[in-house]
Amino acid sequence: MAGCYVHIPFCKSRCRYCDFFSTTKLSRSNDYINAVMQELSLRKTIFSDILRERDERLTTVYFGGGTPSALCEDNIVRILNAILGALDAQNTIQEVTVEVNPSDVTPTLLGAYRDAGVNRLSIGVQTFDDDRLRMIGRRHDRSMAIRAIEEARRAGFDNISIDLMYGLPNENLSDWNSDIDEAIAIGAEHISAYCLTYEEGTPLYMSMIRGEVSELDDDILNQMHDTVVDRLSAAGIYQYEISNFARPGFYSRHNSSYWTGSPYLGLGAGAYNYDGQHVRQNNITDLDIYIKSTNKAYQAGSAQYLPIEREVLGSCECYNEVVMLGLRTCAGVNINKIADDYQNRFIKIAEGYVAKGLLAKDGDYYKATRSGQHILNIIIEDLMI
Numbered sequence: 001m002a003g004c005y006v007h008i009p010f011c012k013s014r015c016r017y018c019d020f021f022s023t024t025k026l027s028r029s030n031d032y033i034n035a036v037m038q039e040l041s042l043r044k045t046i047f048s049d050i051l052r053e054r055d056e057r058l059t060t061v062y063f064g065g066g067t068p069s070a071l072c073e074d075n076i077v078r079i080l081n082a083i084l085g086a087l088d089a090q091n092t093i094q095e096v097t098v099e100v101n102p103s104d105v106t107p108t109l110l111g112a113y114r115d116a117g118v119n120r121l122s123i124g125v126q127t128f129d130d131d132r133l134r135m136i137g138r139r140h141d142r143s144m145a146i147r148a149i150e151e152a153r154r155a156g157f158d159n160i161s162i163d164l165m166y167g168l169p170n171e172n173l174s175d176w177n178s179d180i181d182e183a184i185a186i187g188a189e190h191i192s193a194y195c196l197t198y199e200e201g202t203p204l205y206m207s208m209i210r211g212e213v214s215e216l217d218d219d220i221l222n223q224m225h226d227t228v229v230d231r232l233s234a235a236g237i238y239q240y241e242i243s244n245f246a247r248p249g250f251y252s253r254h255n256s257s258y259w260t261g262s263p264y265l266g267l268g269a270g271a272y273n274y275d276g277q278h279v280r281q282n283n284i285t286d287l288d289i290y291i292k293s294t295n296k297a298y299q300a301g302s303a304q305y306l307p308i309e310r311e312v313l314g315s316c317e318c319y320n321e322v323v324m325l326g327l328r329t330c331a332g333v334n335i336n337k338i339a340d341d342y343q344n345r346f347i348k349i350a351e352g353y354v355a356k357g358l359l360a361k362d363g364d365y366y367k368a369t370r371s372g373q374h375i376l377n378i379i380i381e382d383l384m385i
């Protein structure tokens with residue numbers, strides 16, 4: 001289940017809550033795409049060797065951002081074809097996802113994606129309420145979101161994910177229920193539902209500091225979380241990770257491979273690479289340095305000149321990853337995946353949470369209960385070293 005992630009760090013405008021690495025300098029996109037192609041050509045042999053050693057094949061590609069759909073569709077098609085060719089994956093690829101903004105969706109864009117082999121769209125809806133969309137600075141409205149989903153169906157997409165966000169300023173439970181109603185009615189196969197966080201330095205955070213908006217209480221946020229879990233489950237869309245829900249068979253294969261520790265190739269500024277064992281690297285999150293350094297590395301013909309930070313994961317970091325990633329999934333942490341040296345410590349702390357009804361033991365797995373999901377970050381931090 002190896003995957004490839006391509007980061008497209010361009011947005012036509014910036015949302016008020018966003019602290020992701022992205023830029024509105026779309027004039028740099030051609031240089032950027034060329035650099036991504038160069039990076040692929042420098043990394044393909046190393047990643048192919050990793051796959052061969054593990055007897056694995058590339059099965060997923062994910063274009064995330066930023067906003068991949070902000071670029072002309074030819075760019076995505078060009079990179080996708082190059083990845084499938086470089087990693088000999090034309091016959092093994094199972095899932096190709098592109099994140100799209102509803103306001104970019106046109107029949108031409110969708111047709112080009114489909115023809116190139118994109119078989120899954122992740123549409124950034126966030127909410128179906130126009131006032132709240134304006135408040136968080138999205139550049140689409142409700143009608144564009146609905147039209148985008150309808151266009152995608154017409155173009156033949158039968159695997160559509162939508163992103164929703166709850167805990168928006170002034171939102172109440174009834175507002176959130178309306179969003180869930182629309183999400184169910186629209187028939188998405190997959191829904192990601194994230195709680196808004198006020199990230200320091202963002203325009204929305206500054207509004208909060210000035211007292212113009214305020215964060216919702218934890219009680220309401222927990223009710224919103226429970227509501228989405230219960231209502232989607234009643235509609236046949238089941239939670240499989242803390243923020244992710246899918247109809248049977250439509251879970252995100254790409255994201256699931258992150259949670260199960262498979263190797264992945266990351267291309268583009270800020271993207272992560274992982275060898276599936278002990279080495280993780282991330283590319284620099286600076287557009288101009290990324291482009292310039294990748295050009296240089298390409299001219300020198302060596303991946304070692306790519307602008308990366310390298311992290312070697314020791315046994316302690318590996319333990320932390322197993323705990324953190326496992327507890328976010330509904331299956332939980334498999335104690336057999338924890339190294340012997342750390343098992344006793346993990347079981348001792350985890351059993352304390354079992355006694356409080358915050359974790360549950362299911363065979364070899366420890367997983368968060370509904371109440372445990374409300375304070376998942378605290379539990380994970382406690383279990384980590």
Ligand code: SF4
Nearest residue numbers: 011014015018065066
């Ligand atoms: S579209 Fe996505 S990446 Fe771009 S500013 Fe909005 S939230 Fe951030």
